[in-house]
Amino acid sequence: MAKTPSPCIDVCTFKRGGHCIGCSMTKAQKSLFKSLKKETHRQGFVQMLVAQQAQLGSYSHWAPQYLRKCARKKVTPIAAITGPA
Structure with a gap:
């Protein structure tokens, strides 16, 4: 089974109070993952990151990008991204 890929979508611009504008992770969270x-x-x-994005707002672009990343890596994404089965 393939591992869940990093939530990073290769934007890596840390604005918004230290949160990446692409995925909402901080540099510390990137290291932790x-x-x-x-x-x-x-x-x-x-x-947790999906909940953080909901709280911060303006991350609707992330889920489609992450779903494509999961598809490329042949990994089933978590239900929090895809919705209930």
Whole structure:
């Protein structure tokens, strides 16, 4: 089974109070995601990030980009991105 890919969508411009305008991660969160080895932790991180994006607002561009990334890597995205099955 392939690992959940990083939520990064290769924008990497840290404005918005230290949050990336592409994915909403901070530099510390980017480092943290790279250290996560367990799949459940990686999926939980992405769920947290979706909630963070909802709170910050203006991240509707992220989900379609991340879904394409998951498709390229042949990984089923978490339900928080795709909605209920």
